[in-house]
Amino acid sequence: MASSTTPTETKCDVLIVGAGPAGLMLATWMAHCGINARIVDKRSTKIFSGQADGLQMRSLEILDSFGIADRAMKEANHMMEMCMWNPGEDGKIRRSDRVPDMPVGISRFLQIVLHQGRIERFFLDNIKKYSKDTLHVERAVLPESLDIAEDLCEDHSADTYPLTVKLRYLTEEEATPAQSNGSTVQDGLFRSNMAEDDTDDLIRKSREKQGTTEIVKAKYMVGCDGAHSWTRRQLGFQLEGEPTDYIWGVLDIVPITDFPDIRMRCAVHSASSGSMMVIPRENKLVRLYIQLTEIKPDASGRADRSKITPSTIISAAQKIISPYNLTYEYCDWFTAYQIGQRVGTNFDYKNRVFLAGDAVHTHSPKAGQGMNVSMQDAYNLGWKLGLVVKGIAQPSILQTYQTERRKIAQDLIDFDHRFSRLFSGRPAKDVLDESGVSMKEFKEAFLKGNLFASGLSVDYGASQLVAKPTDNITNGNTDTEQVTTKEDLSTIKLGMRFPSHQVLNQSSALPVPFQSRLKSDGRFRIIVFAGNVVSSPQSAVLRSFTDKLAASSFLKKYLYSAIDILTCHSAPRRDVELLRDFPDVLHPFDPKLGWDYEGVYVDDESYHEGYGDAYKKYNVNREKGCVVVTRPDQYVGFVGPLDGNEAWDKVETYFKGILVGE
Numbered sequence: 001m002a003s004s005t006t007p008t009e010t011k012c013d014v015l016i017v018g019a020g021p022a023g024l025m026l027a028t029w030m031a032h033c034g035i036n037a038r039i040v041d042k043r044s045t046k047i048f049s050g051q052a053d054g055l056q057m058r059s060l061e062i063l064d065s066f067g068i069a070d071r072a073m074k075e076a077n078h079m080m081e082m083c084m085w086n087p088g089e090d091g092k093i094r095r096s097d098r099v100p101d102m103p104v105g106i107s108r109f110l111q112i113v114l115h116q117g118r119i120e121r122f123f124l125d126n127i128k129k130y131s132k133d134t135l136h137v138e139r140a141v142l143p144e145s146l147d148i149a150e151d152l153c154e155d156h157s158a159d160t161y162p163l164t165v166k167l168r169y170l171t172e173e174e175a176t177p178a179q180s181n182g183s184t185v186q187d188g189l190f191r192s193n194m195a196e197d198d199t200d201d202l203i204r205k206s207r208e209k210q211g212t213t214e215i216v217k218a219k220y221m222v223g224c225d226g227a228h229s230w231t232r233r234q235l236g237f238q239l240e241g242e243p244t245d246y247i248w249g250v251l252d253i254v255p256i257t258d259f260p261d262i263r264m265r266c267a268v269h270s271a272s273s274g275s276m277m278v279i280p281r282e283n284k285l286v287r288l289y290i291q292l293t294e295i296k297p298d299a300s301g302r303a304d305r306s307k308i309t310p311s312t313i314i315s316a317a318q319k320i321i322s323p324y325n326l327t328y329e330y331c332d333w334f335t336a337y338q339i340g341q342r343v344g345t346n347f348d349y350k351n352r353v354f355l356a357g358d359a360v361h362t363h364s365p366k367a368g369q370g371m372n373v374s375m376q377d378a379y380n381l382g383w384k385l386g387l388v389v390k391g392i393a394q395p396s397i398l399q400t401y402q403t404e405r406r407k408i409a410q411d412l413i414d415f416d417h418r419f420s421r422l423f424s425g426r427p428a429k430d431v432l433d434e435s436g437v438s439m440k441e442f443k444e445a446f447l448k449g450n451l452f453a454s455g456l457s458v459d460y461g462a463s464q465l466v467a468k469p470t471d472n473i474t475n476g477n478t479d480t481e482q483v484t485t486k487e488d489l490s491t492i493k494l495g496m497r498f499p500s501h502q503v504l505n506q507s508s509a510l511p512v513p514f515q516s517r518l519k520s521d522g523r524f525r526i527i528v529f530a531g532n533v534v535s536s537p538q539s540a541v542l543r544s545f546t547d548k549l550a551a552s553s554f555l556k557k558y559l560y561s562a563i564d565i566l567t568c569h570s571a572p573r574r575d576v577e578l579l580r581d582f583p584d585v586l587h588p589f590d591p592k593l594g595w596d597y598e599g600v601y602v603d604d605e606s607y608h609e610g611y612g613d614a615y616k617k618y619n620v621n622r623e624k625g626c627v628v629v630t631r632p633d634q635y636v637g638f639v640g641p642l643d644g645n646e647a648w649d650k651v652e653t654y655f656k657g658i659l660v661g662e
Contacts, residue, residue, distance in 0.1 A: 007213040012038045013389045015218040017231055019137040022357030022374040023224035024123035028066055029382025031131035033522040035389050042142035044175035051116035052371035057107035058455025059372045062379050065520040068122040076112035077282045083261045086439045087271035087427055101265055103450055108500050108513050113281050140175035144168045144203050146234045153350040156395040161217035169212045174202055197228035220385055222354045229359035235349050241342030247292045249313035249336045253328040255286045259321055269427045273319040290317045308336040341413040347402035361409035363416040373412055377405050383632040386522050392562050393658055404460045415449055460495040464657040467638045468494045489626040489639055491619040498630045502612025503568050503601040507578050511606040518634045523564045530569040531625030533581050541643045546583040548648035570615050570622040573604040
């Protein structure tokens with residue numbers, strides 16, 4: 001750092017603003033891809049209590065691909081059942097239904113609950129490990145100005161830095177948010193959508209004190225800086241949507257209660273006192289989302305935060321849960337928010353400045369999507385930035401970030417709009433009560449929304465990255481031939497994440513979930529479903545395909561470094577030998593490490609885990625197989641036959657539309 005009158009000037013490839021879940025997910029990608037990146041945050045410390053807490057199935061699959069899901073699984077509370085409580089004819093609440101918390105059998109993970117601070121810690125440790133401690137969160141630092149050299153935005157060469165960002169360094173006192181009402185309980189109101197943004201005030205105060213600054217030249221910038229996003233404001237982008245009058249309080253407490261389902265996820269609708277969601281947490285904590293019916297927005301559209309305290313929130317909860325008792329001795333954290341659904345008009349500016357997470361979409365927490373969708377925004381963007389910075393992928397792939405993620409954000413807003421209103425509405429007294437909410441309709445909306453909430457229904461559209469049949473490529477590079485797939489080869493869906501079924505390692509007989517082999521290391525995967533390799537005709541098909549793969553002059557420099565190969569065959573494991581029956585390109589030899597034993601798998605019975613029957617579950621022909629290409633984020637980009645004159649040509653053409661040629 002230097003004085004504010006003579007700021008130092010530095011360079012980086014990617015500057016990340018905001019060290020919440022989205023920013024840390026992006027920084028994790030940068031660490032795994034070896035990118036020269038920086039991440040700054042205006043707060044002096046990470047989160048230690050409260051904030052987001054739910055991790056959905058897809059998020060856990062993603063965390064597992066980075067090697068940190070096991071830590072979350074060990075510490076978290078695992079969600080098994082959803083209980084619905086509704087008023088009877090006498091007005092008293094009763095349990096009306098029980099349903100699985102998430103659809104059964106759609107992922108190797110279940111939904112878990114663990115506070116955001118621990119998730120951030122797992123990311124921070126992983127970033128430190130993979131960056132060799134060169135990438136860390138620079139706290140009490142925020143951007144003050146952004147200048148974009150418009151004439152350089154189209155030039156993605158290695159020595160071009162079109163972004164100039166002035167960073168300002170805050171003091172510890174400036175970067176620590178004040179707690180409200182003198183409460184000794186950790187207060188999250190300063191991060192709530194009911195609070196005013198304090199960024200401009202922080203900059204002003206630091207200028208008055210002649211605080212230190214720095215000039216950063218960057219190739220790309222990502223604003224992960226929340227609903228009040230400074231980055232979004234600099235670009236002149238807006239969030240479209242409107243707030244509602246529904247005010248909800250949140251308490252993390254160790255409850256003292258006779259309510260029988262306090263360790264279950266519950267939706268509680270009272271007759272006239274509002275609604276509440278119960279989320280059992282780790283370490284005996286329970287999170288209560290409580291509708292504050294007695295607190296209303298004023299003429300400006302905002303509620304008075306000074307009226308919201310732990311005591312006012314628990315008082316509202318006691319009315320909702322009556323005749324059951326509910327008190328507490330320990331409260332870990334509280335906050336409040338005003339329900340509103342908004343989505344950004346743009347997710348990027350000229351493929352140079354990007355927005356992710358709450359910076360481009362905001363909604364209520366009860367859908368359990370805030371942290372999840374924010375992380376998944378960054379998961380989609382991170383590898384694309386990494387490969388473009390390294391000169392591996394064509395810059396045009398960056399266009400797919402907005403087209404892929406804005407649709408997801410809009411779907412989320414639509415889902416949350418319906419779900420939050422059903423949750424906040426007064427229960428209907430009978431079938432003739434048209435102004436009330438039908439509890440049957442609420443249950444149907446919950447069950448239907450569960451697949452969406454799991455994160456497993458994401459389906460990206462046609463582009464250079466997703467070879468879906470289409471007459472017009474709606475995004476990505478339109479200069480190359482559009483490769484398409486045959487829909488009848490498998491149930492592995494283009495544009496959706498590669499599902500997981502059990503296979504065995506050919507060499508060790510170890511059963512593994514096949515998806516777990518798709519590590520987030522920045523590499524595409526060519527997954528060869530080799531079929532029945534003990535059949536001479538099929539063995540010849542496999543060798544013809546792999547000979548062309550090994551001989552490809554275009555892919556030669558990318559093989560194993562940017563493109564990994566996984567094989568799964570269907571022949572009996574004991575009838576097959578790795579070194580005899582599989583071409584070397586599928587298990588390459590290293591002079592120092594020997595043969596690769598981690599690339600070839602079989603759909604056969606495990607001694608201890610039974611038969612995965614992967615070919616049947618993937619709906620792949622056991623004799624003929626097929627070939628699948630997954631992107632570095634585990635989403636399926638290409639599905640094609642293994643046999644035929646054009647089989648390899650289509651795979652190579654797919655990569656020619658993405659990777660940089662000679």
